Amino acid sequence: MAALSDLSTAQWHEVFERLGALGIMDATLTGGEALIRTDFFELVDSIIANRMRYSLLSNGTLFTQALIDKFKTGKRFQRLNSIQISIDGSCAKVHDSHRPHSFDRAIRGLRLLKAHGFPLTVRVTMHPDNVEDLEATARLLLEDVGLPSFTTNEAFPMGAGCGNEGTTCLTPMRQLEAMRVIAGLQARYPGRIGAQAGPLVKRRMFAEMEEARATGNKPTRWVMGYLTGCGCVFSKVDILHDGTVVPCHVLHRLVLGNILTDDLGEIWRSHPTLKALRKRRAIPMKEVPGCEGCEWAEFCNGSCPGLAHELTGDFNRANPEDCYRHFIEETGGIHAL
Amino acid sequence: METTGENHPVYLQNPDVVVREVDEDGALLFNPDTNSIRVVNRTGLFIWELCEKGSDLSAMVAGLKKSFDQATEDEMPEQVKTYLAELVQNGFLGQEGNEVLSSESEERKR
Numbered sequence: 001m002a003a004l005s006d007l008s009t010a011q012w013h014e015v016f017e018r019l020g021a022l023g024i025m026d027a028t029l030t031g032g033e034a035l036i037r038t039d040f041f042e043l044v045d046s047i048i049a050n051r052m053r054y055s056l057l058s059n060g061t062l063f064t065q066a067l068i069d070k071f072k073t074g075k076r077f078q079r080l081n082s083i084q085i086s087i088d089g090s091c092a093k094v095h096d097s098h099r100p101h102s103f104d105r106a107i108r109g110l111r112l113l114k115a116h117g118f119p120l121t122v123r124v125t126m127h128p129d130n131v132e133d134l135e136a137t138a139r140l141l142l143e144d145v146g147l148p149s150f151t152t153n154e155a156f157p158m159g160a161g162c163g164n165e166g167t168t169c170l171t172p173m174r175q176l177e178a179m180r181v182i183a184g185l186q187a188r189y190p191g192r193i194g195a196q197a198g199p200l201v202k203r204r205m206f207a208e209m210e211e212a213r214a215t216g217n218k219p220t221r222w223v224m225g226y227l228t229g230c231g232c233v234f235s236k237v238d239i240l241h242d243g244t245v246v247p248c249h250v251l252h253r254l255v256l257g258n259i260l261t262d263d264l265g266e267i268w269r270s271h272p273t274l275k276a277l278r279k280r281r282a283i284p285m286k287e288v289p290g291c292e293g294c295e296w297a298e299f300c301n302g303s304c305p306g307l308a309h310e311l312t313g314d315f316n317r318a319n320p321e322d323c324y325r326h327f328i329e330e331t332g333g334i335h336a337l
Numbered sequence: 338m339e340t341t342g343e344n345h346p347v348y349l350q351n352p353d354v355v356v357r358e359v360d361e362d363g364a365l366l367f368n369p370d371t372n373s374i375r376v377v378n379r380t381g382l383f384i385w386e387l388c389e390k391g392s393d394l395s396a397m398v399a400g401l402k403k404s405f406d407q408a409t410e411d412e413m414p415e416q417v418k419t420y421l422a423e424l425v426q427n428g429f430l431g432q433e434g435n436e437v438l439s440s441e442s443e444e445r446k447r
Contacts, residue, residue: 023357025367051355053369078370 005242007260009039013046015239015259020050022265026081030057030249032241035067044076053079060085061102063109068116082119085110087150088127090136097129098155098168110145122150126178126198127168134181142189149191152182154198156321158250158310169321170199172330179203180337197304206324206334209299222301227280227288227316229303234278237268247277250306251315277305280316288318296324345393347433348421354429356385368428375429380405384420388430394418 007015019027027047034040035058047054071077085106089095092103099106113120122141124130130137134152141150154175157165170178178199186193186200195201205222212218222228232248237256239245245256245267256267256274268274285297290312294300302308303322305315312320320326327333355367363378366385377385383404387397398414424430 020355023355023367025355025369048369051353051367051369053372075370081372 006037007241007243009042011243011260012039012043015243016043016046016050016052018259018264020052024052026053026055028055028057033059033062035062041070041073041076045074048075048079053081055081055084057084058086058109059099059102059106060087060109060113061105063112065112068112071118072116077118080119082121083113084121084123085113086125087122087137087141088125089130089133090140091133094130094133094137098125098127107140107145114145114147120147122147124150124152125155126152126170127155128170128174131170131174131178131181134178135185138185138189138193142192149194151194151196152198152200153195154178156307158307159252162310172327175199175202175327176331176336179334183337202322202327203334203337205301206327209296209324210334212299213296218299223281224299224301225285225297227283227285227302227305227318229301229319229322230277230305233274237264237274247274248306250304251277251309253309254315277315280305283316285318288316289314291318294325300324345395347391347393348388348397348425348430349391349433350385350388351429351431356382358382366429371428373427375424375427381420384417385424385429391433394421397421 016027029040029043034056037043044054071080086099087095087106087110088098089103095103095106110120110122124134124137124141126134138150141147154170155161155168157169161168179202182193182200183203193200208219209224212224218224237245237247238249238252239259240249240252243259243261245259245262245264246252247254247256254273256262256271257264280302285291285294285300285302288297288302291297291300291302300318300323302317303319305319307319307321308317309315324333351368351370353368353370355369356364357367358364359376361379363376364382364385366375366377367373368375375381380401383401384397387400392400394414394417397417401413401417421430425432
């Protein structure tokens with residue numbers, strides 16, 4: 001099943017041929033829910049035939065034994081990097097509050113994939129209704145299901161979701177609470193809870209900003225004082241369901257072209273928007289509009305340009321959602337933990 | 338296929354391996370079946386290209402001596418042999434009669 005504006009099976013074959021010809025190594029299939037397409041495995045086989053590997057982001061609800069068997073055909077399993085399942089709570093009441101009618105099927109799918117040895121990751125997206133459930137969620141995933149680890153993120157305002165920020169996104173006080181809970185869980189489950197964004201990452205970065213300001217010692221793991229918050233534009237682009245090429249799904253309003261009518265290699269090498277996004281790393285935070293006089297500018301990196309663009313209309317701004325000055329005003333800062 | 342006719346195995350590229358030329362100094366080989374990457378210098382790329390249609394050790398050594406000024410006589414065969422063994426072990430190359438090639442790969446070769 002595909003929406004009217006989705007590329008057809010034949011068009012996706014052409015897309016993967018183009019990607020293969022460019023020497024692309026990995027494709028990630030996401031949605032919506034990619035498994036809802038009846039031609040899903042045709043698309044996977046097309047990725048394989050064009051000498052790539054693949055990953056899948058899924059809500060987990062459609063995995064059955066029959067589907068598992070299809071994944072075990074040919075090189076589908078061998079070329080699979082990982083399947084990421086979204087689990088946002090320890091029970092239907094919590095998980096289904098933002099993903100209706102899906103918890104039981106998602107957990108069944110997760111257990112099935114685990115039992116069959118699939119390379120699995122689970123992402124817990126934090127929102128106002130699941131912070132207090134996080135301990136139970138960790139117990140479910142790490143002890144009951146027996147996963148080696150899971151990762152966390154947080155819901156952020158994007159597209160139509162911008163109008164629902166109050167019910168979908170964590171306030172600074174709820175973020176502080178999430179940081180406190182995650183810190184406890186990390187002590188209980190060392191090395192088993194990760195993140196690339198969200199409260200866990202913010203807690204670490206805010207602490208490092210405080211440390212750098214107090215001691216003058218900046219971390220070597222990331223660059224402070226410049227708009228260095230994102231490296232995505234150096235390693236990937238996103239192709240939307242209709243073939244539109246964008247820098248990433250968060251920067252979905254910045255159209256770079258169409259995969260079927262434009263030369264992706266040329267877009268990657270020369271598109272002015274991609275070039276501008278790559279150059280933002282050279283912009284000092286103290287010159288970023290809105291951050292000029294900020295005492296934290298020397299220690300900040302502006303965070304995600306996608307959310308900055310979504311919320312301010314300019315990717316050369318700091319992401320207001322991750323502003324430590326604002327966080328301090330609302331919570332008292334990381335010391336309040 | 339390039340061969341000297343001596344009793345050496347003939348090495349062939351795994352057609353599933355992707356080669357991305359980085360610059361004039363070398364390239365990157367990616368084996369999607371094993372998710373492994375190998376960076377090769379100009380010499381490695383030369384050997385890789387010889388294996389497109391198949392080549393044995395003697396032919397490779399002869400080609401290297403002809404194409405690279407710095408190629409040393411004595412140790413080269415053993416070095417190339419070790420290098421080839423490593424590429425075979427990691428699935429970048431196969432040996433004729435012992436190729437690990439998928440049906441898709443065979444189809445694509447045709």
